[in-house]
Amino acid sequence: MLSAVALPLPRRRLLTAVVGAAAGVGLAGATWTATRHRRGATTAAERSPGSTTRPVGSTVPRAPLSGRVIGLDPGHNGLNWEHTAYIDELVWNGREQETCDTTGTQDGNGYTEAEFAFNVAQYLAASLRAEGATVVLTRTTNTGFGPCITERASIINNAGADVAISIHADGGPETGRGFSILEPVASGVNDDVIGASQALGARVRSALLDETPMPLSNYYGVDGIVARDDLGGLNLTTVPKVMVECGNMPNPTDAALLADPGFQQQVAGALATAVKAFLTSSDTTGATTATTLVRA
Numbered sequence: 203m204l205s206a207v208a209l210p211l212p213r214r215r216l217l218t219a220v221v222g223a224a225a226g227v228g229l230a231g232a233t234w235t236a237t238r239h240r241r242g243a244t245t246a247a248e249r250s251p252g253s254t255t256r257p258v259g260s261t262v263p264r265a266p267l268s269g270r271v272i273g274l275d276p277g278h279n280g281l282n283w284e285h286t287a288y289i290d291e292l293v294w295n296g297r298e299q300e301t302c303d304t305t306g307t308q309d310g311n312g313y314t315e316a317e318f319a320f321n322v323a324q325y326l327a328a329s330l331r332a333e334g335a336t337v338v339l340t341r342t343t344n345t346g347f348g349p350c351i352t353e354r355a356s357i358i359n360n361a362g363a364d365v366a367i368s369i370h371a372d373g374g375p376e377t378g379r380g381f382s383i384l385e386p387v388a389s390g391v392n393d394d395v396i397g398a399s400q401a402l403g404a405r406v407r408s409a410l411l412d413e414t415p416m417p418l419s420n421y422y423g424v425d426g427i428v429a430r431d432d433l434g435g436l437n438l439t440t441v442p443k444v445m446v447e448c449g450n451m452p453n454p455t456d457a458a459l460l461a462d463p464g465f466q467q468q469v470a471g472a473l474a475t476a477v478k479a480f481l482t483s484s485d486t487t488g489a490t491t492a493t494t495l496v497r498a
């Protein structure tokens with residue numbers, strides 16, 4: 203959810219969310235172990251170039267995302283709600299003042315957007331790293347607060363990322379369903395990446411439709427695309443980037459999907475597909491249908 207208003211979350215619900223976040227970390231940790239093991243095996247093989255199974259000079263298949271840097275920004279953070287002075291601080295977002303961050307939204311059971319976004323980012327990071335990418339995350343736990351939107355942009359810019367995705371879920375009307383993709387508008391700082399970000403948005407939209415049961419938003423944007431000029435995360439990022447509202451947490455049907463680890467892995471898989479397609483396509487500057495400016 204990307205509103206300018208921070209909504210304090212009830213303590214009882216947040217305690218549940220924190221416990222859930224800890225479980226998510228454990229889940230991601232298991233994935234990490236598998237990834238490290240695989241990467242370690244590759245390294246060992248490379249130390250034995252003279253073995254009979256792989257003669258010197260043989261061609262080793264290159265990991266498809268080797269050499270690529272991908273920025274992942276899981277929206278909000280698990281304890282933003284108890285650090286209101288920090289997240290309510292006003293920062294310059296490239297056009298105007300905006301709060302440093304917000305708490306994000308939650309579903310009717312108290313499952314938080316922050317935890318959803320964190321879990322998807324963990325699955326996605328593991329997938330991209332397994333294919334050789336360097337992944338830079340704007341936060342690595344769901345048990346802290348921040349960083350500010352300005353710092354999130356800096357982390358991705360300073361890493362020299364080739365592409366970036368910010369992961370969110372919306373807090374729209376209870377009757378509304380579906381995902382939407384927020385794309386940047388030229389703000390000066392980001393002028394060079396508008397077309398590329400729109401091309402990335404088209405890839406993300408296609409992949410989410412192909413690989414997940416979540417429909418296009420029926421209440422926000424045009425065909426799931428929304429141009430936003432009021433978000434520091436888009437205004438200040440100098441690499442191709444979109445923000446994805448993966449579903450609408452107040453809607454019970456969407457909420458059931460968003461809280462489901464299986465769906466979270468589907469979203470991660472779709473975003474991996476989109477990133478790979480974007481990075482391996484020569485058409486990374488083409489515009490999509492993002493021609494309308496909708497402010498919310």
Ligand SMILES: [Zn+2]
Nearest residue numbers: 203204277370
């Ligand atoms: Zn959000």
